[in-house]
Amino acid sequence: MELSDFDYNEDNFGKDLRRAEVGFKRGKTYFLDLVDHWQRFIDAKLSSDIVLKVDPGSDMATGVILGKQFALHLSQVSRGEHGLTAVLLTLNDRVNKSELELDRFYLNARGEVLSKTGELLLSSQEDDSSASIRLFYAILLRVLKAEPWA
Incomplete structure (x- = not known):
């Protein structure tokens, strides 16, 4: 813990908690919609060497x-005042029998994709289909580039 963790207005906690919950629920719904789109995209355009469940x-x-x-x-x-959905990308390291963190990103309530530092990576203003596929390719490329035993 840090000293700043105790610098908080307790009167705002309930409101901030509800905002965080709403942000997470919306981000999760957006994520599930993305996965559904990716599954249909795999079936229509990609190889059977890709499976997503x-x-x-x-x-x-x-x-x-x-x-x-x-x-x-x-x-x-x-x-701050916003709830986000954190998405942690992991790789199954079968040799060491562990999961390796490859990357993480965040989804906000508007469906925007943010980096670990809060930088906007994909805007909700972009074509949903195009942004979804760009994110999916970025995830797949990160997995393909990963060297689990390095």
């Missing part, structure tokens, strides 16, 4: 590309 109750999607197993884990994060 989601269990809406588990806050996670799992996939395989060219034998490399990966997962996208969701978590609730509060940043």
Whole structure:
């Protein structure tokens, strides 16, 4: 903990908690819509060497590309007054029997994709289909480039 963790107006906690909850729920809904789009895109345009599955109750999607197993884990994060959906991309390291963090990004309530530092990566103003596919390719390329034993 840090000293700044105690510099907080307790009267705002309930309101901030509701904002965080709404932001996470919207981000999660947006994520599930993305995964649905990616699954249809795989079926229509990509190879059978790519598999993507989601269990809406588990806050996670799992996939395989060219034998490399990966997962996208969701978590609730509060940043200031806003609730975000954190998406953690992991790779299954079968040799060391562990999951390696490859990257993380955030989805806000407007469906925008943000970097770890809060930089806007994909705007909700872009064509939804184009932005969705660009994000999916970025995820797949990150998995393909990963060297789990390095």
